Amino acid sequence: MNMEKVNSVDFGDFVEVFGNVIERCPLAAAAVRSQRPFSDLEDLEKHFCTFIDALPRSGQEGILRCHPxxxxxxxxxxxxxxxxxxxxxxxxxxxxxxxxxxxxxxxxxxxxxxxxxxxxxxxxxxxxxxxxxxxxxxxxxxxxxxxxTALGEVKTIGRLRLADLLGADCARL
Amino acid sequence: MNMEKVNSVDFGDFVEVFGNVIERCPLAAAAVRSQRPFSDLEDLEKHFCTFIDALPRSGQEGILRCHPxxxxxxxxxxxxxxxxxxxxxxxxxxxxxxxxxxxxxxxxxxxxxxxxxxxxxxxxxxxxxxxxxxxxxxxxxxxxxxxxTALGEVKTIGRLRLADLLGADCARL
CATH class of the missing domain: 1.10.3330.10 (Oxo-4-hydroxy-4-carboxy-5-ureidoimidazoline decarboxylase)
Structure with a gap:
């Protein structure tokens, strides 16, 4: 895990790497990017959750509709x-x-x-x-x-994906 | 233009057809879907604008970061x-x-x-x-x-894309 790298890549690469932490929602990663620097995985994850929680109900339903x-x-x-x-x-x-x-x-x-x-x-x-x-x-x-319930699952999936990405960050970033 | 068709397709098709009205942001279409039925193009467009306006600043910056x-x-x-x-x-x-x-x-x-x-x-x-x-x-x-300024441009681009899609809706829906 190398948060220094996460904090220093340009926004295009950031969106490319984290664009599917929330399924088919590069917007979430692109919005979270505004909150850098991130201290650690939990901090990064927290901002993805905040993005979801701040959406109106239609937006939260939209998050689910983007899932297969x-x-x-x-x-x-x-x-x-x-x-x-x-x-x-x-x-x-x-x-x-x-x-x-x-x-x-x-x-x-x-x-x-x-x-x-x-x-x-x-x-x-x-x-x-x-x-x-x-x-x-x-x-x-x-x-x-x-x-x-479903949004809770989205957040858990996102946490697992973030952990995967940060475990393999050298190859991806 | 056939709003009856727009209002009756399932959400998977809706997101597929309108998923790039806002660049790389199927979430916008997926959220807008909650507001159906739509009376006309202007009504549909208004809901895309409302989605953008309701985002926090980080989300609005995110919309722009998803553009090439x-x-x-x-x-x-x-x-x-x-x-x-x-x-x-x-x-x-x-x-x-x-x-x-x-x-x-x-x-x-x-x-x-x-x-x-x-x-x-x-x-x-x-x-x-x-x-x-x-x-x-x-x-x-x-x-x-x-x-x-940039979000205003995003909305104009979205309106032009919606008009294109609804002009050609029979082929796409």
């Missing part, structure tokens, strides 16, 4: 952002059985219809059966609660 | 987003003379150093000589004024 569908077509086709591809594959979501795939697709569709955004969860910490049970539980929650 | 450099390497290499490529080429910025290129590169660097974000301007409305003169003028403005 869990175990969706993009995953099968390999067209996800590299980080998502790795995370969803690690959770065994790339090749679920036919029944499991149908169940996940149905839950995803129900989520989009009920909440207006997709399920977001920390795929790399779960396995496909746990994912399906968790989605069933969350589907019954009130929308405001599911929004909070 | 005017007449920069990405333009020469053809790796810009399609909209930017078209707009900058139309302004004659793709193949400026050597002196003009040097002058624009110097002005861009001065802007990044002074303001912490790149110049953004409605390239398709200008020619290279006018661009350079305009950048020289803006470089002397106070940072808060340049932020306002």
């Amino acid at each position: 569908h869990l175990a969706g077509r993009e995953l099968q086709r390999g067209t996800l952002a590299a980080e998502s591809q790795r995370e969803q594959s690690a959770a065994g979501l790339q090749n679920p059985g036919t029944d499991e795939r149908r169940r996940l697709a149905k839950l995803n569709a129900q989520c989009r219809a009920r909440f207006g955004f997709p399920f977001v969860l920390v795929a790399r910490l779960r396995d496909p059966a746990v994912v399906a049970r968790e989605l069933e539980r969350r589907l019954r929650c009130p929308p405001a609660q599911e929004l909070r | 450099h005017l007449a920069g390497r990405e333009l020469q290499r053809g790796t810009l987003a399609a909209e930017s490529q078209r707009e900058q080429s139309a302004a004659g910025l793709q193949n400026p003379g050597t002196d003009e290129r040097r002058r624009l590169a110097k002005l861009n660097a001065q802007c990044r150093a002074r303001f912490g974000f790149p110049f953004v301007l409605v390239a398709r409305l200008r020619d290279p000589a006018v661009v350079a003169r305009e950048l020289e003028r803006r470089l002397r403005c106070p940072p808060a004024q340049e932020l306002r």
Whole structure:
């Protein structure tokens, strides 16, 4: 981890490196850049969370809408952002059985219809059966609660991605 | 223009179609989606402007940092987003003379150093000589004024892109 490097790269490189800490949201990294210098990983992470928390509800829903569908077509086709591809594959979501795939697709569709955004969860910490049970539980929650839950997952995913990037910063920066 | 179609597509398609109305900022489209139904182009445009205006200053600076450099390497290499490529080429910025290129590169660097974000301007409305003169003028403005000016340009670019998209909506949606 080399925060000196993080603090000294120009904003183009900063956005390139951290542009997918929040999925498909280079704006988050580009905004966080205004807060440098950063003291450490936690400090950097805190500013990403602050960016999300400061958005109006529509913006927070927007953060979720920029996420791919869990175990969706993009995953099968390999067209996800590299980080998502790795995370969803690690959770065994790339090749679920036919029944499991149908169940996940149905839950995803129900989520989009009920909440207006997709399920977001920390795929790399779960396995496909746990994912399906968790989605069933969350589907019954009130929308405001599911929004909070999903944004909490976004922040955890962001923390894991930041840790990956800073562990490998010499190669990337 | 067919607002019925705009109002009825699912959020994945909505973000895909309008994801670059604000350069490299699918989040803006994903957030605006919460405000549907939209009555017309002006209504849709108003919500994009509201999204930008509601961001804290760091977020507004972030919007600008997601823009490519005017007449920069990405333009020469053809790796810009399609909209930017078209707009900058139309302004004659793709193949400026050597002196003009040097002058624009110097002005861009001065802007990044002074303001912490790149110049953004409605390239398709200008020619290279006018661009350079305009950048020289803006470089002397106070940072808060340049932020306002640049965001005004972002909004104009967004309006032009929306008009293009809605004029061609049958092909895209």
